[in-house]
Structures are given as C-alpha cells and as structure tokens.
Amino acid sequence: MKVTRRDLLVWSAGATAGLLFTPVPWKLLDDVSIWSQNWPWIPQPTRGPVDVKLSFCTLCPNGCGMRVRMAGGWPVGVAGAGCHPVSRGALCPLGFAAHQLNWHPRRLSRVCYRGNTSSWGEARVAFTKACGEGPIMIIDGHPGRAASSAFETFVQRRGSYRVVPGQETRALAPYGTWSGIPAAALGYDLENAGTIVSFGAPLLDGWGTPGRLTRLWAERAAGLADPQLHLIQVEPSFSRTAARAWQYVTIRAGGEGAVAEGVARVLLEEHLVPARGPMPSLTLVEVAEQAGVSTDAIRDLARTIVARPPVVAVADDNNPAIAALNVVLGAVGARGGIVRRSKHIRQDVCAEAAIRGMRAVLIDSTVPWDFVPQTDAEVFRFAAWDGGSTKADWLLPAPGFLEDLTDVPTAPTSGMETYAVAPSLAEAPTEVQSAAQFLSSIDPTLVTVDKVIHTRCSEIFRQRMGTLWGQDVTPVAKFVSVQKLEEELWKGAVWIGEPHHAGGLRCQLNDWPEAIGPARTSNASPPWLVPVLPSLASKLYQESGLRESPEGRSA
Template sequence: MPKTITRRDVLKFVGGSVLGTFLTPIPWKLLDDTAIWTQNWSLTPPLSHGPISNKFSVCTLCPAGCAVKARCVAGMPYMLSGVAHHPLSQGILCPRGLAGHHLSFHPYRLTVPHKFFGKDENSRLSAIVYDKTSKEISKHIIENKGSVVLLDRQPGRIISSIYDQFIKNIPNGRYVTFNPPEESTLLTLQKITDTSTPLGYDFEYTKMILSFGTPLLDGWGTPGRLMKIFREKKENGIKLIQVEHRQSRTALQADTWIPVQPGREGLFALTLANILISEKLVPQNIIRSINNFQAYKIFIEQFAPELTCEKTGIAAGVARKIALELIQSTPSIACSGSDPGGGPFDEQTEQIIAELNLLLGNVGRTGGIVAKRDVPGYKNPSASHTNWKEIPDHSVQVLIIDSADSGYAFPWDIIEQKLIPTNNVVISLSPFLNEIAAHADYIIPSAVYYETQQDIIPSSSSSVASFSVSFPLNPKRKNTIDNIDFIKNISKELGIPASTATFEELLKEKVSAIYSSRRGLIFTFSDGQSKRTTEIQSADDLWKTFTEGATWVDDPIPQHTLVKFSLNTNYSHKAFDVGQAESLILVPYGWRGTVTTSQISPIMSKVFQESELRSFAGTVSINPMTASKLNLQESDTAFLKTEKGEMNVRIKIDNAVRPGLIEAAVGPNLNGVDAKDELQSTTVLDLCKVQNNGTWKITKATLSKAYV
C-alpha cells in the first residue's frame, strides 16, 4: 500500500537535504570559489611584460650625486639600487632614492600650470593654460616696481648660469642663492680666512669628528660615503662625538653623545676653546698663527667649563675629556650642519664652530678640512652671488623660485619677509604643490627626477670635486616644462636675448672642459672600474662614457696650512640666553628630503605611516615626565600653541626626549594628505618663530590636552 507523503515527510526531506549538503564539498567549494573570485577581480593590477634591461643614471633628489642602477621592464624602471664601488655613493641609495622612480607618477604630480586667485582665506587654485601663464608672468616682470629675484637653492649647475644670465637682462633683477646648510662650516671658514678656494671634509682620513647636530648618519652629504666610513669605524679608528640636544639617529650611533641644551651648541664650542687655551693644549705653531692670540686668551676666560656648565647642561669634567680627546685624536673635524627640519644655526654659532677648526689646526690638513678645485668649466657658486640673507626686507616684487631642492626645510616666513607686502608675485617652478609652491601665485609644473638631463656637482662636503650627468629613466610627462624652456619662453615674451643652445649642448661643453683639463679619474658604472681622464681618446668619447653612466672625480691637491688668521672676540654669554627654564621649548626636526618642495614616493609610507620607524608631520615627542605634568598619554591629541599660531598634534612619549622639550616632526605627510589639505591647516614650521638671524630652531610653546 503506497505510503502517503505527509507534510512531515517533506520537511524531513528538506531538512535532511540541507544538513546533508554540509557533508558534501559543495558549500565549501562555493565559499572557496567566492573567495578566489573576489581575490582575482580586475582591481589587482596586471604586470608589465617586455625585455628586462639595466640602465644607469645619477640621483638628483638632492645634491649628493648617488649613482643609480635601474632594472627596467619594457624600458620602465622597476627597481633601483646603488652602483657598487662608486667613489662617492659606495653602492648605497637612501630610502628616498630607492623609490625615486615613482615620483613621475605620483598621484599629486602637477602636469599643468596652476594659479592661485586671491591671497586670502577664499583663495582658489585653478589650472591655467601655459601660454597665458607666460604672458601674465612677463607682464608682472615688466610692471614690477620693486625688484625681480630668482632664487636658486642648488647653485652651481648649468641651469644656474642660465638663470644668472636671464636675470641680468632685467632691470632690478637679482640672481640669489641660498647656501646649502651642509656647507655652512666650510663657507664660514672661507669667509674667516678670506679665501675663494672651495673647501671639503676629508672624512676618510680623519680620526675624530666633533659634530654639532650634523645628521651624518641620516642622509647628510653623500649618505653612502658617510655610512661606509662609519660601518668601518672599528677598522679605521674614527671616533664620532655628537653634540646635539636630541638623541637623533646619528647620536645613537656616535661613540659619545653630548646632550647639550638646545641653542647652547655655540657656548659648548666656546667652552672647548677655553679648555684648549687655558690648559695649553693648543700646539705652539697654531698659537703663532693666531694674530690676536693674547686678546683671544683673555676673552675666552669667561667661557670656563665651570661657568658654562649650567647653561650647556654639560659637566665641566665631560667638556675637559672631550677637549683632550680632540687634541689627542688628530687630524679631527668639527662640523656643524643643521637638522633638515630644524633649520640652520645662527651665524655666530657657525663662526664659533668654524673657529674651533682653526684652533685645532684642522684646516688645510689631510684628514681635516681640505682645499679642492672647482670642476673644470664651473665656478664656485658661493663666491660670486647674492645670498638670500642680503636681500633687503620687503623689497622683492616678483620672485621666481627654482625647483631644485636641497632637502632642507625652508619656512615660508623666510620668503615672506623679503616680499613687498602687497601686489607681490611668486612663481614657483615645481612639480608638486607643497612647501613654498603651496604659497606661490603661479606654479609651473617642471620636469622631475629622471625625466630630464641634469648636471650634478655633488655635495660640497666631499674632499675633491666631481661631476656626473643624470639621464632620464622615465618618459617625460605631457605638458610639463623644463626650466630652461620656461626661461627661454619668458625671455621671448620680454624681448631679451637668451641662449639658443639646448641643454645637451651645454652639458657637452662642460664635458669637453673636463676632457681638456686632463685631470682626475672616470669611474664607469657598468664595470665598476676607474681610468684616468687622459686615457679617454676625445671629448666625444668622454660624453659617450657619461651617457652610459659615469662619474668624474678630481685628483686631490696638495694642502697648505693657514699662515695667519684672527679669532673673533665679540661673543657674549647673553647671546646664548634662549628662554625661561620653566617654558616648554618647541624644536622641529626632520628627515632630509621629506620636509621640502619635493614629494616622496607613496611607498615611503612604509616607514612612517605603516610603521613607527619615522614620525609623520604633526607628531610631537615628549618625555614621560613632561607628559605626566601635562596629563598627556601616548597617541593623545594635544593642542600645541606658540606665539605664531596653534595646531592639533599627536603625542608620542619617548624616554629619549629631554624633559621640557617638544620635538616636532616637520614631515612627511601621510598618504592621502595632499598640499591642498595642508594649505587648509597649520604646519609645525608655521608655528616656529623665524629669528632675525634666519634660524627657527627654538620656539617657546605650550602643550595641552585637546578634547576632540
């Protein structure tokens, strides 16, 4: 008898089927397939196909001149590395250089000219047509009632001489340079000793480096050179003493860290000078070279370590030990160098540090500060041009700023104090809209790193002259403008003569001058070998060698110690009074190349946004004691206020920070924060007080918990 199918049977069948399904692979397979489908949709980018090749070039992100080997797919670079045995960079690239090929395609790259309409809160940024931009800029230059200034922060290049020629043809035109902070001690020494001969640091043969805040191991000079010297310091016997108010990366690697009070570095240098003189540690031949030794001896008595230790925060015994080490470890080098975000020292401190070198007999000596020659065909840039500091305040009506970057911060206040208060026009040749460019009226999208040819006269910190050419690795972006073409266009609009030579022709002239000099060695990147310039058959052959990747390095020259010099006797204790002990002090700091006009690759987020290896802009570090007093905790949002303004900051608590100091990171910005966002908000540099002497190292501040 057939069984009747009841409602219960149907439910049991359905329920059993559902349960049974889970015992089969079906749901798991569906789940897996769904996962795989979501993982393989078109948002995962396809890879490039094409021949793999190696190309060589030279990094131009800063003046260091590091040689680059680029692995390319279908002609496009995908991985950069250093060139082994390169005489300057020693096979090393800094993190910024490793990712430099991305900059052409940075999401914030400007590819059309932009103009700011209005200068108030309602200002508006708009893209404009290049031809119209040229006409407007020319009109401003013709109409100018003040002066027209062209600011070059990396003087000495071919484009620098083109700027110089261009500006000479304009009434009230001035070509102005801003000395790279790395050169400060060297330039000060040139000034004191009244010489135009370029100087360099002979780090390779020194025994002791007394560094006043110089970030020697954090991107300073040519990083590969310094890193090689320090990783081999056990073998070569070099000692490093870092005099710095914060425990920087260089301070951590130094043999001795002297945690001087901020703003008292010069006072500590005078203390060392006092010990050297009063304890008769200075050799007689040096004493005989000092024109005003007796006067200096009396003057320096006021800087005895017992009298300065309270202000410097360095015990007298420690200062004596350092002075003794300096005399025992000759040749030595005393160098100053500003933190890329923290800015330069004032001129007085620079001079004191430079004079310490004279007192130690470091100048004109192998292993000390040595004389070198200019690159054939080039002139020492610092010798003949107006320095930015010499421009009278409120005198500049039209300012053109070159795109080259020294990697060091440049607060807008420094620019603004030179501009006439109304109707000024600022033109920035910049591939990105940040730092100074963000304040400009016109932003001309210049070509970036690896899109154009450029000559490189590397960091003046090197002990001999050198020359390289950077050749493009990336295709030039449409609508971007080479700086030389911008100058030619403006010259045409103004009806003034301009060179018709192409940049390559000008480069070849320089190479020809090097060939004719018959000096130095040519290092070729592909085989890592060096040969004498005299072994090259012709200037054309030398040019071909450069196009394949090469660096020219000059021969060292004989050194001569200084015959006579005078030391300054006008310093006073009062100059080192930097503020009330009970105040909080804001000290900005930064990482070379992340605080300036240049952008960094988005991939650099790995070191500051996706890790805590570096702090990003708006992060301030304070000591746990300071935090406790202010009732602040790690990752709190706090309110930072100075006489210049206020902003919200993120708190980081760090034992290594001096109690009472607020160490503020100037850059870099988080990915997704572009210049337009930045313009809407205050940055750390906006809060720093730029002193009359051009420094912004120390600003009194308050910090309190923000309730957001």
C-alpha cells in the same frame, strides 16, 4: 520524497563544511589578494625589455649614484650604484622609492594661476610682461648645475640670481667669511679623519651624501678597518646618530656652541694643541652651566678628541663657535678636516625670504617648499609636487624624478670635486616644463642645458685632470676624444677631480667669535612640510629620521 526546508538547511551545512575541505576559499583568497594589486587605477610598469641604467638621484644636491631598473623604457626600481666613489652603493630611504614619486597623487600636472587652471601660454605672457616692466629674480635650490648657468645668463640684464643653500653649506659659512673663499667651494675630508666630533649634525641619518658616512662608519667606526674612526656625538637628544656613535655626550638644548668654547679652552689651557686661535671668552664654569655638563666632562671630551687625530668638528648650523673650535684644532685647510675642494666656484648670494624691488620672482623646482618668499612681486613657482605653497601666484608643473636632463655638480659636503650627468630616463608628461625650458621659450638665444653640459665635459677633457669612475676607473688623460668622455658621463660615470691639497684654506681668528643663539630650544621636532616633496614622501622622509625639523634647528 518531499524536500523540506530542514533538508535544504542540512544540505547547505554539509556543502559549507565540504567547501572548507576544498581549495575554493583558500585559492580564491590568494587570487583575490593578487587581483587587488592590479586594479586599473594602480599604475603598472610597461611590459618590455628590462634594462639597468646608471644614473644619479636628483632629489637633493648630493647626487647619490643609483642603478635604475627600466622595464619597457620606464624606471621601475632603484638601487644604489656600488661603483659611485662617494655614495658607494648606499641610498637614503627616499631615494630607494624615488621612482614612485612620479605617480604621486599630489604630482602637479597643470599650470595654476592663483588656484585656477591656466596655461603655459598665459604664464609665458605674464612672465615676459614682467621682464619688460622691472627687475626679476631667479631663485635656485641646487646651484652649480647647467640649469643654474642658464638662470644666471637669463638674469644678467634682467635682475638677479639667488640661491637657497642647504643646511650643510650653511654650516660651512663661517669658514667662507673668515677665509674669503666661498662656502660652496669647501668640504669635509672625512675619509682621512681620525675623530669626528658632531655637534648635533645627523651624520648617520642622511647628513650630506647619505651613503658616505654610513659606509665610513660601517668600515672604520665599527673597528673593522684601521685606523678606527671615532665619532663623538654632542647633542641634547638621543638621536639615531647618537645611538650609533662611538661616544655620546648629552647636553642641554642650545648648548652646542658653549661646549665648543669649553673644549677649545681646555685644549689651549692644557696645551693639547698648538696655540692657533684666541682663548674663548667663557670660563669652564660658565660653559658647564650653559651646556648642562660638568667641567670634568668637558675636560674629558677635550682630551678624548685629540687622542686620535686628525680631528674635525661638524656643526649642524652656522654656529661660529664650532667653526672656531676647528681653527683651534688645526682642522681648517688640513688633511682630515675642512678642505677647499674647488678653485673655480664663486660666491653665490643667498636668497632671503624678504624680497624687495622686484617685479617678478621665479623659483626653481629645486628650492624647498619651506622657502616662502615674502614679497609683493609676482611669484612664478616651479614644482613637480604640490608642497602646499600659498605664496605663489603661478604654480608651474616641473619634471619629476629622472624626467629631465640635468647635471650633478659636487655634493655640498664632499671633500673632492665631482661631476656627473643624469639624463632623462622617464618620459615627462606633456604638461610639464622645467624652469630652464620655460626661460628658453621666452629667450630662444638662451643657452640650453645640454649645451652647458657639453661645454663642461669639454672643459674636463681639456684640463685632462681627474678620473672617470664608471664600470671601470679611467684617468681623463687616457680619453682620446671629448665625445668618448661625454659618452661615458652620459652612461652614468662620475668624474672625480684631483685630490685636494691641504693648505689652500686659511682662517685667522684674532678674537673668539660671538656665539649665535642656541641651535635648539627643544628636543621635540615640530611637524614640518618637507622641502620639495609631497606628503607621502615627507612622511617617509620624516619617519626615516633622516633630518630633523628645520624649525627645530633655527628656533
């Protein structure tokens, strides 16, 4: 029997039809999809014992508690730590994926000098030479850490130390100016507030310690717990915080300060609060015109906010009108308002973009990428990820997430003093160094981070104040030795200081402060380079709606 071309085609058709009734195509589709997850260039966690360690997120100064799942000694998963007394198990979306950042394509892995590959040795020689030729400046993004102490010690005889404060710390600046207490020592006692009036602050979108407000809102604002918390959002755009708030007041862009003045005027005129501050200069009609709301709406807002005390106003910037409203409300130095959480913090000098008279500027990896120094000095910039800087002469690769030992001082908005230690959980690549390690290699007498942490632990033990929150809650006074206390802190416990005492903070205003320019000029958030983090992270960060553009705030 002769096999024809037609036979072959018919046979193939039969075979094809038959294959569809076998597992071949369907099983191969499944297997190939799994195979594609295991391509050699995709980083795979090491096989090994799985362990869970408590640590803290160090991407921003808020230091949320996290449970880090380790496989074979490498972090492979992150979840919120429910035992953390401030973040209470919540993390921002970026924190949840933070362990992936160490493998990001824009991770810095080599020393660069003006775009060309260089070495740590050459960077060291250049910085040592600069130290000998003139004053230097070290700029820190997360002040108060052990590394910050090392920076301050290094520049004591060589130059100056500056900080780049976060947005939340900037918002507390007017109270610092009026009271003489550093803004970094102040915080919000939100847990005891009855009403929070937010003037554009993204309270439920990652403001401060992201989990703190989210938890508070979930427990009290939703009416599940008593007393119910009222969150009133005064904002030009219908943000996520506005959408979830108890009340949303829409205003014209840049009208936050005017609304604060209007509310203060109504409070004083109608004697809704005791007379604690000066009468604002703007009339209600002027306020209504500037803010785009009716005078009746302002009166209603003023009456509403005092209905459920204590009341605190939260600003998104350092607008003095909103701070003055807090003075009028009696929220400064009071329970449920602005409180002084620490007595031992001194005022740091803020870094300005224009830097003069310096031979060299060293920028720590905690400084956001949007801080670009305008200077002729030689700039040594540490960073774990390339954020697109064009102003740094030296780009120095820094440890990534959980690759470096650091301590976590009090979060900027916290109403309580806290302290924690985030040990290095992942082995850093050999090519990276932290700024503190770099400075230690130049000045071997410089105090190391672990020694500063030990000193701070000893100080907490010596004072025998506060409580340690770990797997158990233990008063510091019950620890028999500093070693035990330090051991617990290294294992992920958090020290909480004594509760603040209302009355330690006083602001006296004789005249209503002059309002600064409008906080916003447009509802649209222009694209921006996220601080510190690379493009993928910035996309995640931006899409998560955690914060709006800093340009949008300052414009």
